[in-house]
Amino acid sequence: MLRNIHHSLKANGALVIETLGKERLARVWQNTICTDLADGSSMFQRHQIRDDWTRVHSEWILVKDGRSRNFCFEHTVYSGRELKDRLLTCGFEHVQLFGDLQGSSYGLEPLRLIAVARKSAQ
DSSP: OHHHHHHHSOTTOEEEEEEOOHHHHHHHOOSEEEEEOTTSOEEEEEEEEETTTTEEEEEEEEEETTEEEEEEEEEEOOOHHHHHHHHHHTTOEEEEEESSTTOOBOOSSOSSEEEEEEOOOO
16 A cells, blocks of 8 residues: 555655554553443443554444444554654655654654655655
C-alpha cells in the first residue's frame, strides 16, 4: 500500500500517517475494556497481542436490548522506527516522526505516532 501511495503522489507530495504507536500501546495496554454507551448499550472490547507484538487481534461485542453483535478484526502495529523504515524502503524521503498533532518530538512517551513522509522532487 505504501508503494502505491508513493507512486500516486506528485513530486514533492507528502503523506501524513496518524496512528497509535507500539511504544504507547505497550504502556496503556488493557486486555479487556467495557464501555457503557449513551444509548444504553454496552461495548466490550477484548484484545490479544499476536505474532511477537506485530499484530493485534480485537473482538468487539456490542450488547443492546438483550442482543449481541460481534465484530472481529486484526491490524498491524508499528513502532516509530518500524514505520519510518517501511516508508524509506518504499521510496519516501525526509521522513519525520512526531508524538502528537502539535508537532512534539517522538520521544519516550508519545501520545500518537505521526509520520510525515515526502516524495522527492524528481
